[in-house]
Amino acid sequence: GSMLVSGIQPTGSFHLGNYLGAAKTWHTIARKLDSSSQMILFIADLHSLTVPQNYSVLKRQRFEAYASLLACGLDPAKVTIYHQAALPEHTQLQWALTCFAGMGLLNRMTQWKAKAGVKTEAEIQNELGAVRLGLFAYPVLMAADVLLFNATHVPVGQDQVQHLELTRDVASAFNKQTNTKFFRSPKTLMAPANKILNLRDPSKKMSKSDPDELTKINITEDPTSMRTKIMKATTDSIDGPLTFDPEQRPGISNLITIYSAIANQTIEETVSQVKDFSKRDLKELVAEAVVKELEEPNRIYKELVASPDLLHKYSLEGADKARAVASKNLKEVYKILGMDMET
Ligand code: ATP
Ligand code: MG
Numbered sequence: 115g116s117m118l119v120s121g122i123q124p125t126g127s128f129h130l131g132n133y134l135g136a137a138k139t140w141h142t143i144a145r146k147l148d149s150s151s152q153m154i155l156f157i158a159d160l161h162s163l164t165v166p167q168n169y170s171v172l173k174r175q176r177f178e179a180y181a182s183l184l185a186c187g188l189d190p191a192k193v194t195i196y197h198q199a200a201l202p203e204h205t206q207l208q209w210a211l212t213c214f215a216g217m218g219l220l221n222r223m224t225q226w227k228a229k230a231g232v233k234t235e236a237e238i239q240n241e242l243g244a245v246r247l248g249l250f251a252y253p254v255l256m257a258a259d260v261l262l263f264n265a266t267h268v269p270v271g272q273d274q275v276q277h278l279e280l281t282r283d284v285a286s287a288f289n290k291q292t293n294t295k296f297f298r299s300p301k302t303l304m305a306p307a308n309k310i311l312n313l314r315d316p317s318k319k320m321s322k323s324d325p326d327e328l329t330k331i332n333i334t335e336d337p338t339s340m341r342t343k344i345m346k347a348t349t350d351s352i353d354g355p356l357t358f359d360p361e362q363r364p365g366i367s368n369l370i371t372i373y374s375a376i377a378n379q380t381i382e383e384t385v386s387q388v389k390d391f392s393k394r395d396l397k398e399l400v401a402e403a404v405v406k407e408l409e410e411p412n413r414i415y416k417e418l419v420a421s422p423d424l425l426h427k428y429s430l431e432g433a434d435k436a437r438a439v440a441s442k443n444l445k446e447v448y449k450i451l452g453m454d455m456e457t
Contacts, residue, residue, distance in 0.1 A: 115152065116267055117264060119259065122155075124159055125175065137187075140269060144192055147192070165249065178419065185411040185414040187414075204259055215253075215257070224276060225273070256280075264298055270302065281300060312330070334415050345397050348365045370388070376403045
């Protein structure tokens with residue numbers, strides 16, 4: 115059977131991009147799983163430590179993120195959902211894998227450079243002393259997250275493709291050096307929806323960590339504020355029929371992307387539906403669709419955050435289910451590395 119593994123950082127409440135690009139896709143996959151397959155999702159709290167945090171805020175956000183996943187329709191009875199920090203197996207495997215991961219490979223990753231704000235080779239050399247080892251080594255933790263369950267498929271967005279390539283490289287280096295075929299090569303499963311863009315500046319993606327609330331629609335906010343933000347979304351001053359043109363008209367195209375993803379139709383279908391609309395009419399159509407789509411997540415989220423005991427219970431049960439798979443695999447890895455006590 116298939117083993118699907120993915121995670122989300124508890125860096126803020128889920129926005130429409132996380133919903134359409136991740137949670138909704140996970141939900142759709144989960145509904146189609148056959149009985150021999152398993153889906154494992156975790157709140158990637160250890161990954162959040164790679165950049166400075168307010169740790170008491172982070173603690174609260176770890177549980178809000180858990181509630182958000184359930185609010186998107188994921189059922190903890192069918193999908194294993196837990197907090198990464200609850201399973202020391204993640205970091206135990208990470209250590210083993212760091213011993214197979216080349217510094218050169220990690221150095222080629224682009225995300226740590228973006229997060230550390232360095233671009234040129236000179237800047238990188240200059241700033242290397244200030245870059246935290248955790249941020250640099252983050253992809254090895256991600257490889258451990260995936261390989262801990264010997265995943266066959268990893269559903270993620272475009273931003274994680276490079277890290278999954280590294281995961282496959284580390285897995286094959288381990289197999290080669292230990293002369294085993296222990297790790298399977300995990301495949302990337304890309305979400306069908308396009309990347310959802312920032313509502314104020316459509317040259318950027320919608321991001322949890324963006325401090326400007328007007329740039330994103332959170333699944334937890336009230337309908338009035340969702341409508342206001344969409345009506346205020348940046349578009350363009352081009353007259354005539356509405357067109358899908360991500361280069362020239364990123365704002366309009368983003369609204370068309372959002373509507374298509376919610377209405378489950380192609381971009382072409384949406385364009386033929388709205389081409390003679392005014393920009394205002396398009397925004398009204400999108401606003402109504404978003405409010406309706408997020409009505410249920412919104413309601414479930416409010417119920418869940420009011421029941422912290424229930425969330426804790428689900429998280430602990432999820433961790434137990436995940437540990438059953440993880441500890442078995444970790445034992446085998448340690449045995450392959452001669453780290454067991456059997457005679
Ligand atoms: P941060 O700003 O802290 O990086 P984020 O909004 O990028 O937060 P992540 O936790 O990094 O969210 O990503 C969680 C999942 O959501 C990933 O699968 C990622 O690919 C997807 N995702 C994030 N942003 C978008 C977006 N704007 N459109 C579509 N998918 C997205
Ligand atoms: Mg991100």
